[in-house]
Amino acid sequence: MSGFHFTETPPPMLFNTAMERENRITVPHVNHCAHPGKWVLDYSVTDCGLVKTEFTSWLPRPGGIGHLYPPGRRYYEDFRERQNYRSAYLIFEGENPVLRKLTENSGGFARILDPERRIQKYLQGAAAAASRGSRGYWESCSWFCKILGLLERLPPSGKPDYLYELGDDAAAGNLSGRVKEYLEQNFKRQITVKMIARALGVSESGLSHRYRQESGETLFDTLLRIRVEQSLPLLQSGKRLKNIAPEVGFSNEFYYSRIFKRIYGKPPVCYRNTRKL
Numbered sequence: 001m002s003g004f005h006f007t008e009t010p011p012p013m014l015f016n017t018a019m020e021r022e023n024r025i026t027v028p029h030v031n032h033c034a035h036p037g038k039w040v041l042d043y044s045v046t047d048c049g050l051v052k053t054e055f056t057s058w059l060p061r062p063g064g065i066g067h068l069y070p071p072g073r074r075y076y077e078d079f080r081e082r083q084n085y086r087s088a089y090l091i092f093e094g095e096n097p098v099l100r101k102l103t104e105n106s107g108g109f110a111r112i113l114d115p116e117r118r119i120q121k122y123l124q125g126a127a128a129a130a131s132r133g134s135r136g137y138w139e140s141c142s143w144f145c146k147i148l149g150l151l152e153r154l155p156p157s158g159k160p161d162y163l164y165e166l167g168d169d170a171a172a173g174n175l176s177g178r179v180k181e182y183l184e185q186n187f188k189r190q191i192t193v194k195m196i197a198r199a200l201g202v203s204e205s206g207l208s209h210r211y212r213q214e215s216g217e218t219l220f221d222t223l224l225r226i227r228v229e230q231s232l233p234l235l236q237s238g239k240r241l242k243n244i245a246p247e248v249g250f251s252n253e254f255y256y257s258r259i260f261k262r263i264y265g266k267p268p269v270c271y272r273n274t275r276k277l
Contacts, residue, residue, distance in 0.1 A: 004184060007229045013094030015144045018126035020045070020088040031077040033069075038093045040069040041147065043114075043123050045086040050078035056107045056162075066119050068110040068151065070103040088123040090144060098152045107162035112154065114166045122146045153177070175202070176214035180222060187226045188249045193219060223249075224259050231256070235272050244268075 016038065033040075048061040053075045061067075061077075069075055071093070079085070102110040114120060126143035129136035154164045178200055183191070196219065197204040211219055227248045234244045245256035260268045 005230050005233050007232075011095050011097075013092055013096060013148070015090070015092045015141050017089070017091035018123070018130040018140050018144070019090075020086075020124055020127035022084065022086045024084045025079050025082050028080040028082075030080065032074070033077065034072060034074045035069070035091065036072050038071055038091050039099065040067075040073075041090040041092075041119075041123075041151075042067045042069070043088045043119060045088055045120060047082070048077070048085040048087055049080075049082040052076050052078075053108050056160075059111070064114050064117055064120070066112040066114055068099065068103060068112065070100065070109070073103070073108055075109065088120065088127055090123065090126065090147065092144065096148075096152075099148075102151065102154065102157075102164070103162075105157065105161040107160060109162055110151075110154075110157075110164055111162050112151075112164045112166055116166070118166060119147060119150060122150070175200070175207075175210055179207075179211050179219065180215075180226075183219075183223050183226050187223060187230060188247070190249070191223060225263060228256075228260050228263050231260070231268070235268055241268060 043066040044061045044063050046063045048063075050058040051061050051067065052058045053069075053073060058078060067075070112119065122143045126140045126147070129139035129143065150166060154166060157164050179196060182196055182199055193204055193207060197207045200207075202210075208219055211222075215222065217225075227250060231244050231248045234247060241253040241256060245251070245253045248256075250256035250259070257267050260271070264271055266274070
C-alpha cells in the first residue's frame with residue numbers, strides 16, 4: 001500500500017484572485033492599499049518602484065521579490081518614478097498559522113527574495129489558468145497550493161526580521177517540520193537517529209535535543225504516533241493485528257497494541273469496535 005493517511009490537515013483557505021498584469025503609468029501616484037479579511041501575495045516581475053507598510057520606510061521593488069501582506073495590512077506603492085511595470089498577485093482568505101507567523105514581525109509583512117523565480121513561475125501558472133474563468137479554477141488552485149507549500153517552508157528570516165530568501169535551502173529552517181516529513185515518508189522502515197541526521201544534513205548530537213525543543217516530543221514518540229495513525233485505515237478495514245503491525249513498521253502485534261493503547265487509551269480491537277457503533 002502506498003500513500004498517506006492524513007490525521008492533521010491545515011485550516012481551509014479560500015482562493016479568490018490570481019492575476020498577472022503589465023501596467024503603464026500615465027499619472028505618477030502613490031497607491032494606498034488594504035484588503036480587509038484577505039491575504040495578498042504581490043510579486044514584482046519587473047522593477048515596480050517602491051513600497052512600504054505602516055511600520056517601514058520606503059523599500060525598492062526590483063524584479064524577483066514577493067510581498068505577503070496579512071488581512072487588513074495597510075501598504076503603499078510609489079509609482080512616481082515609474083512609467084511601466086509588470087507584476088503578479090494572489091488574493092485569498094482564511095487563517096494559516098504558518099503564514100501568520102511569517103508576518104508577525106517589525107514590518108508587519110513578509111518580504112521574500114526569489115532569486116530562482118519559483119514563486120513567479122507558480123503565480124504565472126495560476127494567472128494563466130484563471131484567465132479561463134471558472135473553467136480554470138481548480139487548475140489555478142493547484143498552483144496556489146504549490147505557492148503555499150513554498151511559503152510554509154521558508155527558512156528563518158534575516159535582517160531585517162521580515163526578510164526571507166527562497167532558495168535551494170528553503171527547507172533549512174523548521175527542523176521539526178523536516179523531521180516529520182522524513183518520518184511520514186519512511187515510517188515503515190526501521191529508523192535510527194543517524195539515518196535522520198544524515199538525510200537532513202544535521203549533526204546527530206543536536207538533532208534530538210533541537211527537535212524536542214521545537215516539537216515538544218521526542219523523535220521516537222513522533223515516529224510511534226505516525227505509525228499508529230497510519231494503521232487506522234487498515235484497522236477499520238478489518239485486517240488482523242498481526243498483519244497490520246509489520247505493514248506500519250512495528251515488529252509484532254503485541255508491541256503495536258501496547259503503543260496503540262498508550263496513544264488512544266484503548267486497545268486497537270476495542271477502538272475498532274467503538275468506531276463501528
